[in-house]
Amino acid sequence: MEQLSLFSNTESQVRMQPLASRLRPETLDEYVGQKHLVGPGCLLRQLIEKDQVSSMIFWGPPGVGKTTLARIIAKSTNAKFVEFSAVTSGIKEVKEVMKQAEDNRLLGIRTLLFTDEIHRFNKAQQDAFLPYVEKGSIVLVGATTENPSFEINSALLSRCKVFILKALEEEDLYELLQHALKSEKGLGNMQVSISEDHLHAIANFANGDARTALNTLEMCVLNGEIRSDGSIEVSAETVAQCMDRRSLLYDKSGEEHYNLISALHKSMRNSDPDAAVYWVNRMIDGGENPLYIARRLVRFASEDVGMADSGALQVAVAAYQACHFLGLPECNVHLAHAVVYLSMAPKSNALEVACNEAMEDIREMPAEPVPMNIRNAPTKLMKDAGYGKGYIYAHDTEEKITKMQCLPDKLKDRTYYHPGVKGAEAEIRERLEAIRKWRNEP
DSSP states (O other): OOOOOSOOSTTHHHHTSOHHHHTOOOSTTTOOSOHHHHSTTOHHHHHHHTTOOOOEEEEOOTTSSHHHHHHHHHHHTTOEEEEEETTTOOHHHHHHHHHHHHHHHHTTOOEEEEEETGGGSOHHHHHTTHHHHHHTSEEEEEEESSOHHHHSOHHHHTTSEEEEOOOOOHHHHHHHHHHHHHOTTTTTTSOEEOOHHHHHHHHHHTTTOHHHHHHHHHHHHHTSEEOTTSOEEOOHHHHHHHTSOOOOSOOTTSHHHHHHHHHHHHHHHTTOHHHHHHHHHHHHHTTOOHHHHHHHHHHHIIIIIGGGOTHHHHHHHHHHHHHHHHOTTTTHHHHHHHHHHHHHSOOOOHHHHHHHHHHHHHHHSTTOOOOGGGSOOOSHHHHHTTTTTTOOOGGGSSSSOOOOOOSOGGGTTOOOOOOOSSTTHHHHHHHHHHHHHHHHOO
16 A cells, blocks of 8 residues: 655645644634634624733633634734743743733734643742733733633732633534545645545544544544545544544543542432443543542542441442552442442431531630540549549440530530431431430430
């Protein structure tokens, strides 16, 4: 089979750029997706068309057009586009760029400073933007895949409008792939034969990421079979090979990490084993450490099931041990075992509520003394001081309980644990109510 090359025509330098770069839109009309922002009559589009753009943050997953949109804004508003990466730049570089922007402002030239991965800047680096944003020396457009509420300084965030960019729909990506096949900037000069089903498969595989979709299409074409007439046929086998490995969006230290563990927790809490099995396997597929998942299940067993089924804690701990012994891929079934058990167990958050209420009292009254009757008295001096005086050994009583006060004086009537009515906790509730009633009797 003849090896296909995209570098064989006279436009080799252009062709050396990745397909995604060659097809980068230059106007809003060419821009794919984000209709809720740049569709007719939408806020961001109106700001651009009226040349009323101010500093903003683009928050969204990779490959949805953050950089492209910033370039379009700069071109539409006749601003100088300066691209800045938080990964490779420090405060020194920030100040150099800002000085040039201030000089341009005095000459009547507006600067749009696009800062990719702005969440990677530390506080001092982010603070360096503030005076220039306030003076209007720059229009700052920051791009982030992380929640700006947590990753961007409140002072800077308050001076920027946040726009949320969404993952592209499969139909958006399908149209983009068709455009790539027809456009002269893309693959339009080549006779590529690829079925609609394969294009849909690539669009679905890309998981909302335009860059991934175009890169996958380009790889498929590069590995396609060249026919005698010079056309290129992309087979099902080629598409399958090019899509053999997919890295789902999953940053184990980023927001998606917390989104997925939240989805798992809430599915189990809602007694939905199907959703729980799905989310736990999404995390595993994304490369999450199974021991992290198992630790969260141990917490859930007491926080959301608790005394309603104390066996839940045993199952969760056993799942942790199984993950430790076996590791991936075998331990995925043990995690599934645990999440299904936890999903179907009767639920009670009484232990969580008890801990929270106790901690609130501890914070408000942090140094309440231990009652003398339940203090330990290992020495004669302590016994003479009253330590342990009045203590009653519960096992010596007929009821095996006493009316002895065990809370500090200021909290003696407080109750923290309020059992629910599900599972084993119903019986515990009945017993505890009887004990409390007995203790309150004269």
